[in-house]
Amino acid sequence: MTSCAALLRGINLGSRRRVAMADLRTWLAELGHAEVRTLLQSGNAVFRTERELDEVRAELSAHLTERAGFPVACVLRTAAELAEVVAADPLGAVATNPSRYFVVFLDRPVTSPDLEPDAFAPELFHLGEREVYFWVPEGVRDSKVLAAFPARADEVATMRNWNTVTKLLAMAQAVPDLRTR
Structure with a gap:
């Protein structure tokens, strides 16, 4: 079994699109995932699965919707992938x-934007393989x-x-990956 994290897009951001984390845990368990845990009311869950992540992602989005x-769209990362991030x-x-340090997780490889990094100083961005890192020292509201x-x-x-990324990593690493045993 593989330990992974589900990062749900756009839930619990205001009064609409609310999902109780107890419901999320139940829904993930209904799909056969084990050791399901959630992080606060954040739309993040950690669990173990025996299936391939592409299959899990499609099934999870359909079931949660x-x-x-x-x-409900989601991005999945294994514990090892979160550790790399x-x-x-x-x-x-x-x-x-x-x-004020953010990671945008994508469901596919990053495409290089036509942006000059220096044009946004003191804000910064860095392109990863399937992640984009952002430093926005004044916060997201007015971020250029x-x-x-x-x-x-x-x-x-x-x-x-x-903060959330590192907490998710700690949670995912606490759920052992049984393929390595």
């Missing part, structure tokens, strides 16, 4: 506040780099701050 009553930490030398970053209609992207 049916149960929640609105579309945290180990990379490309902006860690300048990102002094983890609540986040506003300028192109979104593709055919991809799923969801953003988490560094």
